[in-house]
Structures are given as structure tokens and as C-alpha cells.
Amino acid sequence: MIEVKNLSHSFKVGKKGVENEIPVLKNISLKINKGEIASIVGRSGSGKSTLLNLISGYISPTAGEIIIKDTNVTSYNEKNWAKFRLDHFGFIFQSFQLIPSLTTFENVELPLTLKGIDQAERKKQVMELLESVGLHNHAEHYPNELSGGQQQRVSIARALITKPSIILADEPTGSLDSETEKEILDLIKQLNEEQGITFFIITHDDEVAKISNHQFHLQDGVLSKGGAFVEV
Numbered sequence: 315m316i317e318v319k320n321l322s323h324s325f326k327v328g329k330k331g332v333e334n335e336i337p338v339l340k341n342i343s344l345k346i347n348k349g350e351i352a353s354i355v356g357r358s359g360s361g362k363s364t365l366l367n368l369i370s371g372y373i374s375p376t377a378g379e380i381i382i383k384d385t386n387v388t389s390y391n392e393k394n395w396a397k398f399r400l401d402h403f404g405f406i407f408q409s410f411q412l413i414p415s416l417t418t419f420e421n422v423e424l425p426l427t428l429k430g431i432d433q434a435e436r437k438k439q440v441m442e443l444l445e446s447v448g449l450h451n452h453a454e455h456y457p458n459e460l461s462g463g464q465q466q467r468v469s470i471a472r473a474l475i476t477k478p479s480i481i482l483a484d485e486p487t488g489s490l491d492s493e494t495e496k497e498i499l500d501l502i503k504q505l506n507e508e509q510g511i512t513f514f515i516i517t518h519d520d521e522v523a524k525i526s527n528h529q530f531h532l533q534d535g536v537l538s539k540g541g542a543f544v545e546v
């Protein structure tokens with residue numbers, strides 16, 4: 315489903331002509347199968363966001379290959395990536411990234427509008443999904459009228475509305491208290507088990523790693539396997 319082969323990434327820093335290359339990811343290989351939850355655990359600065367940005371096409375690797383759903387996306391341009399992301403990925407963020415001026419319903423509806431789905435169909439799909447994440451009674455609320463856990467449910471619903479096969483999550487429970495964190499992790503596990511969605515999660519948090527089939531550790535740009543079930 316997601317395969318990364320000998321991936322390296324360096325950032326150029328400093329003034330033009332006298333730049334330094336800072337290696338951030340060093341020869342990383344990993345494989346995640348369909349329907350698995352994989353987590354990348356590592357300290358601040360270890361390179362987690364860089365890896366997520368490479369897998370989602372926001373930056374291009376210095377070396378190595380990225381193959382997603384049997385497609386070699388390594389040298390995709392921005393136009394190819396934009397379509398690929400809309401067709402295959404959903405995103406969840408630590409800070410939810412909901413649009414404050416839109417209601418729950420409208421936030422979840424937005425990706426369908428971008429895809430050109432008609433209004434009646436949008437309404438049906440959004441209400442079904444809000445029901446499944448337990449938010450059908452909050453459809454008309456704005457983000458600032460919701461708790462952190464409810465906001466993260468809205469963002470999960472928004473990620474799911476285009477029926478992606480892969481969800482990429484950046485610290486999905488990082489802003490939540492431990493009880494709400496458990497609720498959100500249960501929801502992720504349920505979506506994974508019932509719908510076979512593949513999750514790729516970057517996190518500091520060991521609790522997230524516990525719901526994962528594959529757990530990788532990233533330290534100073536070097537990836538190692540953690541947990542008993544990992545096969546690369």
C-alpha cells in the first residue's frame with residue numbers, strides 16, 4: 315500500500331552560494347500493507363513531519379523512491395500530487411485545521427464540493443458520516459462551539475468523506491486530554507477494522523503506537539522497527 319525505498323532527504327539552509335546541506339532522513343525503507351495502522355514514533359526534530367511531507371508529496375526526496383498503491387509517485391509534479399491526494403488520502407492534524415467560519419456540516423461537505431458532487435448527494439453523505447462519528451446532533455455547530463474531541467471527530471469525518479483508502483495523521487491526539495484521546499483512538503481502530511482504511515500516524519505518544527500493527531521509531535533521521543509485529 316505504502317512502500318518507501320532507501321529514502322533520504324536533506325534540507326539546504328543558509329544564504330545562496332554558501333548553503334549547507336542538513337541531512338534529515340537517512341536511507342529509510344518501510345512497507346505498510348493495506349488495512350494496517352502504522353505509527354512513526356520519534357522525538358521532536360527526529361524527522362517525522364519530513365517523512366509525512368514526503369509521503370504526501372509536499373516535498374520531493376533527495377534520494378530514494380515512494381510507491382503508493384502500486385504507483386511510483388516519486389517524481390510526480392504538483393498537479394499529479396493534487397489529484398492523487400484528493401483520490402486516495404485523507405488528512406488529520408493535531409490542530410484539527412477546521413475552517414472557523416463553517417459549521418460542522420459545511421466543513422465535512424467541503425471536499426465533496428471541491429470534487430463537484432451535487433448538493434443532494436453531499437447532504438446524504440455528510441449526514442450519514444456525521445451519524446457514524448456521533449456528531450449528527452452537532453451539524454450546525456461552529457468549531458468554537460465544540461470540544462476538542464468533537465472537533466477532532468469533525469476533522470476525521472472530513473478526512474473520510476471522500477472515501478480515501480489511506481489516512482495520514484499528524485499527532486491526531488496531541489491536543490486532547492487522555493480520556494478524549496482514548497475515544498479518538500477507539501474511533502481510529504474502529505474505522506480501520508470496519509472499513510479497512512490504512513492509517514499512517516506520526517506521533518510522540520506511546521498510546522497511539524499501541525493501536526498500531528506496525529510501530530517504527532525514528533531517531534535523528536534513522537528508522538528502526540519497534541514492536542513485535544513489524545516486518546519490513
Ligand SMILES: Nc1ncnc2c1ncn2[C@@H]1O[C@H](COP(=O)(O)OP(=O)(O)OP(=O)(O)O)[C@@H](O)[C@H]1O
Binds near residue numbers: 325326336338359361
Ligand atoms: N524546511 C526546512 N528547512 C530546513 N530544515 C528543516 C526544514 N524542515 C525541517 N527541518 C529540520 O529537519 C529536522 C526534522 O524536522 P521535522 O519537522 O521533520 O521533525 P519532527 O520529528 O516532525 O519534529 P516535531 O515532533 O517537533 O514536529 C529538524 O532539525 C528541522 O529543523
